[in-house]
Amino acid sequence: AQSVAQPEDQVNVAEGNPLTVKCTYSVSGNPYLFWYVQYPNRGLQFLLKYITGDNLVKGSYGFEAEFNKSQTSFHLKKPSALVSDSALYFCAVRDSPPGYALNFGKGTSLLVTP
């Protein structure tokens, strides 16, 4: 089964500094990888996805992620963090057919301090 791991429960960063939220994956075949963000008591908002192509994927709100096949990683990054980026971030991998469901990591709470 496809799976992702988010090794950090929480990431703290000062506003204006670069941020990285880590994700590693385990798949058989080609990985279809996603990042979502969740604000309190809200559903998930799509940030970006990697299906194929360039290893650096640019997404919403200034986020980007780098697909690294040799390290089986898909870390989420942003050059300059905002306080409003504070939220829960989920890495996900699409399951194999026929389900097509997403398998989520446990989530990483990002706290950006002023």
Next chain:
Amino acid sequence: GAVVSQHPSWVICKSGTSVKIECRSLDFQATTMFWYRQFPKQSLMLMATSNEGSKATYEQGVEKDKFLINHASLTLSTLTVTSAHPEDSSFYICSASGERDSYEQYFGPGTRLTVT
């Protein structure tokens, strides 16, 4: 972009009663819908996958008779929690995919269920 709504956004019910949650794709036809459950500060756990006009496929450990899923049209799926108990209290989130090979899922805002 594609929009998915859920209704209600929150519901409080008494133990033993049933609750229905609706998930609608507002501007696209959703051939596949997914229901997830999320406990506080935890990840989303897939409960079931439903395709329009077919019976839902439930994940291991999810009680089919307790969590009834209906996907009667291409824009609506419902989750009914039957004979709800306090341990069913959770945040339920649906998502929808537009076509069988679509890579992307669009998530609803979630429904907070509290069973007293």
